[in-house]
Amino acid sequence: MTYARIWLAAVIFTIGPASSLDAQPRTAFPALRGVALTEFPRLVRLTDNVYGYEEIRAPGFTTVSLVVIGSNGILIADGQGSVQATQTMLTKIHEVSPLPVRWYVVGSDHGDHTAGNSALPKNITYTVSPASKLQLEKDAKGATPPRVVIVPPTAMTSNSEIIDVGGTTVHVLNLGRAHTGGDILVQLPKEKILFMSEVFLNRVFPAMRSAYPTEWVHTIDNALALPIDRYVPGHGFIEAPKASREELIVFKGALVAVIKEVTRLHTLGLSVDDAIKQANWGEYKEWFLADQQAAVAVRKVYEELDGKLK
Numbered sequence: 438m439t440y441a442r443i444w445l446a447a448v449i450f451t452i453g454p455a456s457s458l459d460a461q462p463r464t465a466f467p468a469l470r471g472v473a474l475t476e477f478p479r480l481v482r483l484t485d486n487v488y489g490y491e492e493i494r495a496p497g498f499t500t501v502s503l504v505v506i507g508s509n510g511i512l513i514a515d516g517q518g519s520v521q522a523t524q525t526m527l528t529k530i531h532e533v534s535p536l537p538v539r540w541y542v543v544g545s546d547h548g549d550h551t552a553g554n555s556a557l558p559k560n561i562t563y564t565v566s567p568a569s570k571l572q573l574e575k576d577a578k579g580a581t582p583p584r585v586v587i588v589p590p591t592a593m594t595s596n597s598e599i600i601d602v603g604g605t606t607v608h609v610l611n612l613g614r615a616h617t618g619g620d621i622l623v624q625l626p627k628e629k630i631l632f633m634s635e636v637f638l639n640r641v642f643p644a645m646r647s648a649y650p651t652e653w654v655h656t657i658d659n660a661l662a663l664p665i666d667r668y669v670p671g672h673g674f675i676e677a678p679k680a681s682r683e684e685l686i687v688f689k690g691a692l693v694a695v696i697k698e699v700t701r702l703h704t705l706g707l708s709v710d711d712a713i714k715q716a717n718w719g720e721y722k723e724w725f726l727a728d729q730q731a732a733v734a735v736r737k738v739y740e741e742l743d744g745k746l747k
């Protein structure tokens with residue numbers, strides 16, 4: 438095949454019979470994706486009553502929440518990073534439904550998903566893993582006004598709970614530790630949607646500050662084994678169903694590659710600082726947050742290799 442023919446085949450393959458989301462560049466950078474920042478925040482319709490909510494936060498990528506609208510109330514999985522951002526999300530949700538928010542699932546306990554939770558109604562029901570409840574308790578003790586950390590009153594007592602969101606069945610799942618250690622996923626079995634919170638960072642360099650690197654890979658395998666059509670990330674863009682599965686596999690590949698590269702450097706006997714300097718991240722160097730998260734990943738994988746990660 439000549440170069441021209443290969444090029445032509447690539448163009449036809451790329452344009453192909455795909456939805457507009459399938460055809461979008463696979464990246465977490467809004468500019469490369471071709472989406473103007475003025476389009477955010479926005480609700481991405483997944484079904485008649487299920488939405489993803491994409492809002493831009495510093496340093497310029499999306500934080501995603503899940504919104505399920507039942508006949509008698511609304512469930513939100515993951516909030517936004519400030520009271521104002523979560524308030525804006527509630528306003529946006531109420532443009533599509535006047536019903537009250539009645540349920541909230543703590544997918545990630547990190548501040549960029551929970552710091553706005555004091556804007557939520559006071560009488561809602563929280564679902565949180567024991568590990569994330571513990572983390573939020575610690576954060577609440579360390580919080581200085583005006584920062585308020587909302588701590589759910591009770592934690593999950595098993596790895597799976599069912600919530601009836603006014604006729605829509607929601608499964609809340611703990612499939613293993615990953616990005617925070619308290620990671621919770623939200624499955625809609627009938628709609629075959631899985632909101633993965635920060636277990637799935639779409640085209641974002643694996644962020645490992647509080648992660649369990651090897652277990653994270655297994656947790657993604659557990660998610661891939663479920664009968665799911667559409668995987669929704671906690672950061673990065675919401676993809677069309679087919680692309681969402683492909684991208685989850687790509688993200689798992691990034692995790693595996695990062696662990697492999699750090700293991701190589703560890704085996705050479707390098708110090709953490711030298712490993713940070715010498716690491717070769719290949720294509721993942723171009724991913725969002727690579728500049729700030731690469732060193733964090735080296736430290737965390739070293740911790741795991743040295744048996745210091747409990």
Ligand SMILES: [Zn+2]
Pocket residue numbers: 545547549550635671672
């Ligand atoms: Zn986050």
